[in-house]
Amino acid sequence: MQQKIIEGIINGDRRMVARAISLIEDEASEKETILSAIFPYTGKAYCLGITGAPGAGKSSLVDQLLVLLRRQGLRVGVIAVDPTSPFTGGAILGDRIRMQEHALDKAVFIRSMGTRGNLGGLSRATKDVIQILDAFGKDVVIIETVGVGQSEVDIIKYADTTVVVLTPASGDSVQTIKAGIMEIADVFVVNKADLPGADRTVSEISMMLDLGGKKRAWRPPIVRTITLDGSGVGELHRALLDHREYLTSSGRLEKAREDRVRRDIVDLIEYKVKSTIWRQVSGSAEFELLVSRIMSRETDPYAAAVQILRSINLNGLSP
Ligand SMILES: Nc1nc2c(ncn2[C@@H]2O[C@H](COP(=O)(O)OP(=O)(O)OP(=O)(O)O)[C@@H](O)[C@H]2O)c(=O)[nH]1
Numbered sequence: 001m002q003q004k005i006i007e008g009i010i011n012g013d014r015r016m017v018a019r020a021i022s023l024i025e026d027e028a029s030e031k032e033t034i035l036s037a038i039f040p041y042t043g044k045a046y047c048l049g050i051t052g053a054p055g056a057g058k059s060s061l062v063d064q065l066l067v068l069l070r071r072q073g074l075r076v077g078v079i080a081v082d083p084t085s086p087f088t089g090g091a092i093l094g095d096r097i098r099m100q101e102h103a104l105d106k107a108v109f110i111r112s113m114g115t116r117g118n119l120g121g122l123s124r125a126t127k128d129v130i131q132i133l134d135a136f137g138k139d140v141v142i143i144e145t146v147g148v149g150q151s152e153v154d155i156i157k158y159a160d161t162t163v164v165v166l167t168p169a170s171g172d173s174v175q176t177i178k179a180g181i182m183e184i185a186d187v188f189v190v191n192k193a194d195l196p197g198a199d200r201t202v203s204e205i206s207m208m209l210d211l212g213g214k215k216r217a218w219r220p221p222i223v224r225t226i227t228l229d230g231s232g233v234g235e236l237h238r239a240l241l242d243h244r245e246y247l248t249s250s251g252r253l254e255k256a257r258e259d260r261v262r263r264d265i266v267d268l269i270e271y272k273v274k275s276t277i278w279r280q281v282s283g284s285a286e287f288e289l290l291v292s293r294i295m296s297r298e299t300d301p302y303a304a305a306v307q308i309l310r311s312i313n314l315n316g317l318s319p
């Protein structure tokens, strides 16, 4: 079966891609064999991250970008990640409906993912799905994620280019928007520019970029868009191409991807160690005894952690 899935992915079989993604979501043990086997076929896809507040217009923008990317003849994968919603079996309805016309287009693959609170986390799963879509032959993989906290900042770290979508309507002054989100932007979009206050939002972002006065090799452009009539989407597309060109010609793309490999290995080691330890410890009699002894102040968490570590067997780390 694994072999069938692996060959399916490489040969462009959508059903096998969907199967592999389900295995990743289930944290099935087969997933590692599959990811290892397809790895030689990865590294070609360009990864685009789109984040912003709920309802900022991310899906509408992706929808319109898809049209331009398809016109370039590119094959595109879209992963809509919602860290705030539980896993729903592969569908965030709104995204489904809006991107429907592309669903008929065989060169476009759209999939939604929600959180499952598992050890590997949504970030790990997203990374794995990007790999699958890469090996599947997608030229561009777009990750859409709601910008609300740390988790989606982690997700977006897999993107080569990150777009942060803001709106005038949100009433958020730019200063109040989480610093973490502002820092990851390679391109800013002020969407819903048909609504009042767009100019102010643009100038607030611009002022923020000038703060600190440090000279940037890349100053994130600020693009206004109205997805209702598509205005500004062409400009956004050009800004994305410019950023990609900047990354490629400066050698930063290669460097960033190398850094990602480093982080990825560390993450995987941590994940394996953590899950192995947790499988042995969680709910064990020793663990529970230590909890009650800590409660009665016979021992303390520091001593308990050391005691548990001594009894852990890390040989034969589980996947
Ligand atoms: N006025 C106006 N409304 C827009 C514009 N773009 C999107 N909207 C509306 O904003 C709402 C949210 O759009 P989505 O594209 O679903 O936004 P999103 O950021 O993907 O939303 P979530 O995935 O739920 O976080 C929809 O009702 C859109 O019709 C725009 O340019 N102007």
Ligand SMILES: [Mg+2]
Pocket (backbone or CB within 6 Å): 058, 059, 060, 080, 094, 095, 144
């Ligand atoms: Mg959306």
